[in-house]
Amino acid sequence: MIRMTEPSKITNHSVPDHHPAAGGIAARARASVGPKYLTGLNPEQREAVESLDGPVLVLAGAGTGKTRVLTTRIAHILSQGRARPGEILSVTFTNKAAREMKHRLGQMLGQAVEGMPWLGTFHSIGGRILRTHAELAQLKSNFTVLDVDDQVRLLKQLLQAENIDDKRWPARMLAGLIDGWKNRGLSPTQVPSGEAAMFANGKGGKLYTSYQERLKILNAADFGDLLLENIRIFREHPDILRQYQQRFKYILVDEYQDTNVAQYLWLRLLSQAPSPKAVIPGRLEEPNPESGDESTARDSTLRDSAMGFDAAHRPGMTEHAAMTVGANAPTKNICCVGDDDQSIYGWRGAEVDNILRFEHDFPGAKVIRLERNYRSTGHILAAASHLIAHNEGRLGKTLRTEDEDGEKVTVTGAWDSEEEARAIGEEIEQIQRMGDKLNEVAILVRASYQMREFEDRFVTLGLPYRVIGGPRFYERAEIRDALAYLRVINSPADDLAFERIVNVPKRGLGDATVQMLHDHARKRRIPLFEAARAVVETDELKPKARGSLREVVTQFDRWRAQREVTAHTDLAQIVLDESGYTEMWQKDRSADAAGRLENLKELVRSMEEFENLQGFLEHIALVMDRDGGSEEDAVSLMTLHSAKGLEFDNVFLPGWEEGLFPSQRTLDEQGRAGLEEERRLAHVGLTRARRRAKLYFATNRRIHGTWSTTIPSRFLDELPAANVEITESKGGSAWGGTGGYGASRFDDMEAFGSSYTTPGWQRAQANRNRGQGGGGGRGSFAEEASSFSSSPDFGGSFGSRRRGPMTIEGELVAKSTGTTSEFALGDRVFHQKFGYGRVVKIDGNKLTIAFDKAGEKKVVDSFVQRA
DNA sequence: GCTGAAATTATTTTT
């Protein structure tokens, strides 16, 4: 912990000393010179940093220096003596973003920033506040944070108890509904009755209520509760709210466009000046004199009811509560940074509306636009801007750059997804030959199933890649199992954890036993663990199960005793070993078993950072994210969603086809709003690129196993012709040789509003007819494509204009070095990704291996080792 | 209680 009692000491600014109270004047006086940290900011950034009073919205487009503004602003507040580190609330969405801010702040201030206790994610800060006041939410301060899986299992039990068919009404769906309600700040009593009735013939609301009750009994909270319970506590206990309002002199919010209603309410409560001024209950906002706009009516209703302004009529809610939250309390210094054009989490409850309505919600707000982009070249930026301009619901920004135009954005059509992957693979090799690092190459897909094709291709080529995103570290089964053991040790009442591991590894304690324990536990109102302890003393169980269960109980008792005398990391190791859990994975011969054991080690290692088991368990659910990737030079493969906030020199964007991108499902479910969100996703994708953005679409794609012909994405038609170059995929087979596309593709774009008249659609029609002749059964497109492209004649007549002699059939491309492989036919081998297999064919350094689990694959020999 | 075979169902996923 650093002490920052003397703010001026921690800064580099050129004016020696100042009195905190004179900060405003001093700042103005210094404007021409300025502290060192301000130099290098452009005028808008600087304004965003220096506008300390009142609400500020910084609209920061992609690549405009958003994080820099946020961190510099904090440094500025500190150096001006406006607030001490503990008086600044700074919230992000991800741990990664929080870490990044801490890191950069540390650099700027020249030391570690443990002194910023309130810099963190919404959930970690909400969790922290909730632990402080846990008893007000009928919890103990050591409550468990449940993850989605625990949630669903709990709900499943509730559904069973209610005799609801969980086929017809899946627990997942209910979890989604409850999550949605919580995102909107709705407690069980506040859910609109219509919505509550939708699930299980009217039982939805009741289930939500009993779910909450169960959580309290289990001493657990889900992610939504971390904020929702905060809001409730703030509302019911104005004194507590006031305490926080007084503490937080400045509030900063990152990625404001991604906030949901609950987060908005939470921020709004905290951002009001701590005045106990009473207002008329029943109104969130005082009638706004100059705005009689109807558009806000709907939202006000939503917000009012979410806020609980009907609360005064309900039992248990004091009038006080309703009043302090109220309306026109002067707003404090809140600064929200975001970009409405990068709002891509609407489906998760994010309300773009929050950012669109900022000026309305925070009267007198200053809005600052950051439009100077320091990332991408002219063509890329123009393409992205033009595309996003098709959206209607936006605040409007025009990104500009002083960079050169650079290369045009390319659009390439491929016959099918396999060819798409092949073409991209080759372009990447080309980029590599030109000297670029693979670390500067990313492939961004709309849906994760698109990744497979690339992985297969890269494995064949021997091109190093890494998948970013996917299941998070703490979501992996082995980690959660291990955590469940520790949870049961830490709190014997954690039924969910107990249930998870009673029979992992297998101990012969199946459903019947667990069911029995449940009955027993419910009858006596005791936790499952205690029920188990009691049951082994009876002869209700068969001897075998009884013995196993007794062993489990004894083991846990022993571990709990050991806890007093053993370091928590050692204890964890002991538990994993003695329970047979480690052994279970050691015996497992599947490919990822080794990785799982490695993860378990990593888990134990990571416990060292915490003082004790309790502290570890409290933070693990909130803090633990994916392990930091290796430093190797490798292509990054990820979804568009997980690419937000990243940048690369070269960005490949495959799969720009109607149905896939924009996603049909989003269109069906969200209509125009969905389309706009998809378009924002496209915008995010394009703006990840610094030097090169390359778009692809395939004419044929296999969806759920069956081939279908697709048409190019409407987003392609929305790109400005001047900044885009149409190229042909190697082999040119996408067009079946009609060859008819070139510069004219976008010529008359403006003339046609409908996608049915675009060149893209017309071409697709032509292709479709052709495809039918080929007899479009299963797999036929791929076969057709490869048979075409393996014909030398074909290559000759439609050959690539951009590339040298046609290389056919990717597999053959790898020059057989002549050196014989060190492997022989029939060798048993191991591959990192595919596991164990047998060599069935050797072609130079390329091996064809029949994997036990993954089937037959072609692999470069250096990627496998003898088993 | 466990195992393999049939049935089911397919986005995106910050915490």
Added chain:
DNA sequence: TAATTTCAGC
């Protein structure tokens, strides 16, 4: 298609 999940039979 393929991965997951449920179910019937041992």
